[in-house]
Each structure stands twice: as structure tokens, then as C-alpha cells.
Ligand SMILES: Cc1cc2nc3c(=O)[nH]c(=O)nc-3n(C[C@H](O)[C@H](O)[C@H](O)COP(=O)(O)OP(=O)(O)OC[C@H]3O[C@@H](n4cnc5c(N)ncnc54)[C@H](O)[C@@H]3O)c2cc1C
Ligand SMILES: Cc1cc2nc3c(=O)[nH]c(=O)nc-3n(C[C@H](O)[C@H](O)[C@H](O)COP(=O)(O)OP(=O)(O)OC[C@H]3O[C@@H](n4cnc5c(N)ncnc54)[C@H](O)[C@@H]3O)c2cc1C
């Protein structure tokens with residue numbers, strides 16, 4: 034659910050100043066609120082389900098200028114914009130929308146970039162329906178808020194289409210070196226911010242392509258990889274160095290990097306450890322973690338096998354266990370790779386599904402089946418050790434648990450067999466343990482998450498910050514980015530104050546062997 | 547990108563590759579591995595680190611040509627580059643004073659046990675090395691291994707070497723002759739490690755094996771490499787690759803390694819057709 038955040042006084046001031054500008058007053062007058070309320074929500078143009086469920090091209094086509102303008106006109110330009118309260122990073126939403134209405138797309142996207150460094154990505158993957166669009170003031174009256182996400186995507190696509198990507202002014206070099214560990218949305222954001230502040234930034238990434246979950250997890254049909262590529266190129270233009278194929282903790286420890294002269298660190302290593310259910314038969318051939326399945330397909334391009342060397346099973350009857358975005362991406366991928374049955378098997382009911390509403394809707398159109406209130410308890414092998422069926426149990430919903438969602442309880446004697454030839458387990462990921470294991474002074478919480486001071490994102494080690502899924506467990510792109518911005522601001526403060534201070538502790542002291 | 551310094555055929559079907567990777571060379575320990583990708587469209591495949599040179603900044607692996615990726619690697623030339631060379635991955639082998647350690651290696655495992663033998667020797671262990679080859683001409687690195695061994699045996703089917711039997715039998719013969727052996731370490735193909743583990747079981751000699759399940763990332767992110775050891779699921783790339791061979795679920799490992807059998811054949815045919823048209 035949307036958390037209505039208390040706005041900071043600065044944000045309130047910015048919003049007010051924008052609201053009171055002459056052109057905004059004029060614009061509000063040009064179409065009365067009553068008329069605006071009559072405009073119905075503009076539908077995102079998308080490719081036909083039967084066409085798109087066979088390839089990996091993007092599902093949504095994007096608004097054109099006409100549709101974008103119409104949608105922007107729906108926005109009332111409120112004095113107290115509810116939308117901003119639902120946005121985890123406090124984007125000045127009314128200003129960027131009104132700039133679209135008057136056709137000034139370049140200024141509009143720059144407005145977003147003041148608080149959101151990855152608008153083309155967030156416009157596509159943020160769960161807007163539980164954030165800004167949920168708290169939008171017209172949602173109550175109209176049932177649908179302004180389609181803020183679609184508008185965000187529209188202006189950022191315009192920016193990249195025009196090749197008019199704004200390179201901010203880079204502050205004079207400070208001589209300080211910053212190491213960013215992990216090239217997911219959190220790491221990329223910190224890198225951008227710190228480079229703008231004049232620091233020398235190096236990103237260390239374990240995989241061979243930067244982007245984190247955005248490249249290895251989220252499929253092309255939802256987030257084209259070219260978008261990520263341009264984000265990474267943008268960072269390179271800011272002078273950020275990328276060291277891919279470098280596993281911090283193994284290729285070098287954090288301590289080693291410190292001895293190499295890095296002055297500050299950001300840990301953005303994500304929640305890469307796949308969870309399994311620990312039920313019998315889970316290691317049978319044909320049972321994947323969502324991470325493995327999606328990595329084979331997205332990062333290794335197994336959908337182009339044998340032109341690419343990495344293979345992937347082309348299951349005909351595929352069950353995906355789970356109800357989040359990861360499960361939806363997996364099941365829609367399986368459909369695209371030719372599955373006759375591509376089914377979500379989820380232990381709760383539809384309303385509890387954590388996936389974005391749009392993805393569930395798209396999945397339904399594409400022919401995905403949904404088996405709610407069902408959980409597997411055992412996998413059954415054929416004579417070759419491949420999965421051929423799974424035994425399931427029906428569930429019902431009991432009392433709400435700590436997350437507020439009703440807890441699923443098994444119905445006794447409801448066992449039944451479902452025939453499948455491939456299963457994808459998508460029940461969540463845990464924080465990546467590599468850095469905690471190789472960095473003894475780093476405080477780690479109960480679930481393996483790196484502990485931070487939530488106001489500054491500082492960890493238990495001086496000069497080391499963290500953010501994103503490594504501190505939250507599996508969360509969202511926008512939260513990762515929000516953490517990253519706080520961390521970058523604090524890190525910059527730390528480095529500026531540190532200027533004349535002490536030398537780094539001596540090399541040999543701790544953490545060897 | 548990593549530069550290839552050397553690629554050489556050691557014996558038929560087995561090649562050595564030396565790669566410029568100064569950071570990895572600094573950190574390498576016996577028993578660890580790297581992930582290499584032969585070209586941009588290639589697979590990420592794991593290879594054990596067979597040697598390293600900190601001064602030169604290089605890492606060496608030895609591989610057997612089996613499918614598409616290893617075929618591609620066998621054609622890589624010095625001075626060219628591979629897009630991915632990452633490591634050192636996995637936990638290092640446990641190097642301590644055991645007493646007498648028998649190292650049993652076959653195919654690429656002959657090279658893979660070398661750094662372990664060297665490190666164990668330096669720790670003051672007595673080293674018995676036992677290598678397995680199908681024929682005499684397939685033996686390589688004999689000098690290197692002899693140099694770190696107190697006793698040296700070769701099992702070869704056509705042999706003027708010590709013995710003709712397949713390695714587990716020779717291994718049992720050595721044990722039966724009364725040598726007190728405190729630990730066995732076996733590296734090579736899955737079948738060799740399995741049979742060596744079976745051979746030592748009756749004698750209760752702890753036997754470490756270096757498991758080789760299919761991997762993708764090699765950093766604990768995907769779970770492709772899961773193996774069952776002592777009834778529990780482990781990720782070989784981060785919890786291993788070394789495990790107690792007596793506790794491994796071998797049947798599961800054999801079956802999981804065959805996951806893509808048909809695809810591998812298709813992949814190789816496809817590659818051959820495109821690269822060696824008739
Ligand atoms: C399939 C899928 C679909 C999703 N869909 C959505 C969605 O629609 N909307 C949404 O908001 N969120 C979605 N999420 C969640 C979102 O992607 C994550 O919350 C977000 O990517 C977290 O960002 P991060 O930067 O913290 O970590 P990550 O994106 O996980 O990036 C971490 C990076 O660090 C690297 N790394 C790890 N360890 C090391 C190391 N030791 N050394 C060097 N590098 C290391 C990893 O290789 C990785 O590249 C989805 C997640 C998945 C898996
Ligand atoms: C930790 C570890 C260390 C290894 N060290 C060495 C080594 O030093 N020298 C050496 O020659 N081999 C080593 N292997 C095995 C080597 O990785 C495989 O032989 C190689 O991946 C085969 O690729 P291919 O495309 O040539 O063959 P394919 O035709 O793809 O497969 C042939 C066989 O290799 C196995 N295999 C396929 N893909 C992979 C993969 N991505 N990861 C692991 N195994 C796979 C399959 O089980 C199959 O039976 C090691 C494996 C592991 C897990």
C-alpha cells in the first residue's frame with residue numbers, strides 16, 4: 034500500500050513555488066477543473082496479446098504526444114498534490130506533468146531527473162498503482178488517478194529518442210576515490226551522484242553486464258536492455274569507471290580496496306540469493322530458481338539458442354511458484370518460449386499478489402493461467418530424473434499475518450497432482466551474503482541484510498554506506514534509488530569533511546586470511 | 547576483457563590456457579576456480595585454477611574439450627581476448643597438516659590437483675599422487691607433479707606405468723599395502739570422483755571431491771549448481787566446490803549434469819556447421 038510520506042519543508046516550498054508560477058495559473062484557468070475531470074484516462078497502446086506472447090519485444094508501445102497531452106490535461110495541478118506524497122523519492126509530479134501539457138518535454142524530464150536518476154526505467158517498472166497513482170487526488174472521484182508512470186515514460190523516451198540527454202555540470206575534481214559495489218539501480222544512482230560531485234568513481238560488478246536485476250532479471254518485453262545501456266553510457270560520460278567481472282569479496286575484499294586508496298564505499302549488492310521451499314524433489318532436473326531461469330534467458334540470451342550457446346528448457350507445461358513480479362516475469366517468459374500451459378501457482382488469492390497490477394493484467398491477456406490458494410508439497414520424477422508432476426495442496430485464507438495479508442492455511446486432505454515438465458520457483462530472494470562474509474566488521478541483521486542508519490545509510494564501518502535490496506531484501510527499483518540518493522548525499526558530506534582528516538588505517542591490521 | 551597469454555595443446559583433447567588476470571592471480575588459492583566465457587555469445591563455464599603467477603599477473607587452467615565452449619576455447623590464440631574471466635570463485639581447499647594425503651586425479655584433474663599437492667607438501671604432508679589416464683600418451687605435467695610427490699603412481703590402461711587398473715582399484719591396492727593414509731583428495735570427471743569415494747568408504751578415509759555441477763554465474767545467485775550433501779542442498783559455487791565425497795548424493799549430480807544433453811549436441815553441431823562448413 035502507498036505510504037503517505039510526510040513532506041519535507043523544502044519539498045513543500047518547491048511545490049508551492051511551482052504552483053504559484055504565472056504560467057501554471059494561466060494553464061489551470063485554460064481548462065476548468067470540472068472539464069478536466071471529464072477527460073477519461075488514456076489507455077497505454079500495447080501490442081496484441083497473441084502477437085506479443087511469442088516474442089520478446091516490448092509489450093507497451095508508449096503514449097504518443099497526443100495521448101500524453103490528453104492524459105496530462107487530466108491532472109488538476111492541485112495545491113496539495115497527493116501524488117507527491119505517494120512517491121518514495123518525492124518527485125515534483127505536478128510540475129513535470131504540466132510541462133508535458135504545454136509541450137516542454139525537455140524541461141519536464143529535467144524536472145524528474147532532479148530527484149529520479151532513472152526515469153525511463155521507473156516509468157516502466159514502478160508499482161505506480163500503489164504509489165503516486167493511488168494517492169493522486171482524483172483517484173477517489175474517478176476511480177483512476179492520473180497515469181503518472183506512463184507520462185514519466187513518455188518524456189524520458191522523448192529525451193533518449195532526441196539524443197538530448199542532459200549532462201549536468203560536473204563539480205571540480207576533489208581527488209577522492211569512491212568504490213561502488215554492484216551495478217544495480219542503487220549502485221548506478223550513487224555512481225552518478227558522486228561523479229557529479231567531482232569524485233572519481235569506480236563501479237565493481239560481478240557479472241559481465243552492468244544493471245543488476247534490470248539486466249539479468251526483468252525481461253526485454255518489459256524493460257528493453259537498450260535503456261539500461263544508455264543509462265550506463267551516461268555514467269561513463271560522467272567519468273565513471275566500470276569494472277565488470279569483479280567480485281568484491283573474492284577478486285578483492287573491501288579492505289583490499291581501502292588499501293588501494295578508495296576513500297568511501299557504497300554496497301549495493303542486492304538480494305541475489307534465491308530461496309527454495311525445501312520440499313522433496315526440488316533438485317530434480319527441470320526445476321529452476323527464477324534467478325537461474327531469467328538469467329539464462331535475459332543475460333545469456335538462451336532464447337536465441339543455438340546462436341547463443343547457453344541452453345534453457347522449453348517446458349510445455351510450466352508451473353511458476355509465487356505471486357510477485359519475479360513470478361510474473363518467469364511465467365510470461367515461459368509462455369513466450371512456447372509453453373502450452375504457463376501457470377502461476379500461488380498460495381494466497383489474487384488480491385494478495387504483490388506483482389504490479391499491469392503485469393497480472395497483461396499476463397491474463399497473454400493466456401497465463403492462475404492457480405490461487407495452491408502450494409506444491411512434493412515433486413515427482415520420471416525415470417530420467419526429470420520432473421513430470423507435482424503434488425499440490427489447496428489452501429484457504431486465515432487470520433492476517435505480520436504483513437497484514439491473510440495467512441494461507443492448508444486444507445487437509447486436499448492433495449492433488451498437477452502434471453508439469455518444468456517448474457520455476459519464484460518465492461523470493463535473500464540478501465547476497467558475499468560481502469558480509471568477507472567483511473567481518475560489517476553489522477548484519479537477522480535475514481542477512483546489511484544494517485544501516487536509515488537517516489544516512491551509513492553502515493557500521495566508517496565511510497561505508499549501503500542501500501537497495503542488500504539492506505531491504507527484495508524491494509523495488511525506486512526504493513533502491515531513494516536509498517542511493519540519501520547515501521550519496523551523506524557520502525559527499527563525509528568526504529568533504531574528511532578532506533584534511535586522518536589517514537586510512539594501516540593495511541595489515543585486520544581482516545586478512 | 548582478459549588477454550590470453552598462451553593456449554597450448556598438452557595432449558590430445560586437453561589444452562592449457564594462460565590468461566592475463568593480475569587481480570585474480572594475487573588472490574588465487576588451491577581449489578578455487580574461474581568462470582570464463584569464450585566469446586560474446588558463449589556460455590559462462592567454470593574451470594579450476596591449475597596455477598598462477600603473481601609477478602606475471604597470470605592464471606592458468608587446463609581443460610578437456612567436450613562441447614561447444616571448450617571447443618571454442620581450444621581455438622583461442624595467444625594475444626586474443628575473452629570477454630569474461632572472473633574469479634577466484636569458490637572456497638579454497640582446506641590446506642593443513644593431515645599426515646599422508648593421497649591425491650587422485652584424472653583428465654583435467656591432473657592439473658587441478660597440482661596446486662593442492664604443492665600447498666599440502668609445503669605444509670609438511672607426505673604426498674602420494676595417483677593419476678589416471680586412458681593411455682600413456684595422455685599423461686601430462688608428470689614432472690611438475692613428481693616434484694611435489696613423495697610417491698607417484700599412474701594408472702593407465704595400456705601401461706608401462708605402475709598399473710593397468712582403473713584408478714579406484716589402484717587406490718584400494720595402495721591402501722591395502724598398508725600405507726597409512728589420512729586423507730584422499732580426488733579431482734576429475736564425476737565418475738572418477740564417485741568411484742574414488744566409494745573405494746575409500748570401507749576404510750573410513752575422509753575423501754574430498756571437487757564437484758562439477760553445471761553453473762551459470764558462479765557467485766551464488768542462481769542455484770543451478772545445487773548439490774545435495776549430507777541430505778542438505780548446497781550451492782557448489784559458494785559452499786564448495788570441495789565436499790566430503792562420502793556424503794554427496796551422486797545420483798542427483800549425475801542426473802543434473804545431464805540436464806542439457808540434447809541441447810549440447812545440437813549446440814556443437816550448430817557451431818561446427820557454421821565454422822567448418824563442408
Ligand atoms: C524478475 C524481477 C522482476 C522485478 N520487477 C520489478 C518491478 O517491476 N518493479 C520494481 O520496482 N522492482 C522490481 N523488481 C525488484 C527490483 O529489481 C530490485 O528491488 C532492484 O533491482 C534492487 O536494486 P539493487 O541495486 O539494490 O540490487 P540489484 O539490482 O540486485 O543489483 C545488485 C548488483 O550487485 C552485483 N553484485 C552482487 N554481489 C556482488 C559482489 N560481491 N561484487 C560485485 N558485484 C556484486 C550483482 O551482480 C548485481 O548486478 C524485480 C526483481 C526481479 C528479480
Ligand atoms: C567448479 C568446476 C570446475 C571445473 N574445472 C574444470 C577444469 O579445470 N577443466 C575442465 O576441463 N573442466 C572443468 N569443469 C567442467 C567444465 O566446466 C565443463 O566441462 C564445461 O563447462 C563444458 O562445456 P562445453 O560447452 O564444452 O560442453 P557441453 O557440451 O556444454 O557439456 C559437456 C558436459 O559438461 C557439463 N557442463 C556443461 N555446461 C556446464 C557449465 N556451464 N558448468 C559446468 N559444467 C557444465 C555438462 O554436465 C556436460 O556433461 C569444471 C566444472 C566445475 C563446476
Ligand code: SF4
Pocket residue numbers: 107108109110111113114115116117126127130168169170171178179181
Ligand atoms: S494529485 Fe493527481 S491530479 Fe493532483 S497534481 Fe498530482 S497527479 Fe495531478
Ligand code: FES
Pocket residue numbers: 760761762763764765766767768769770771772781782783784
Ligand atoms: S552457479 Fe549460480 S549459484 Fe552456483
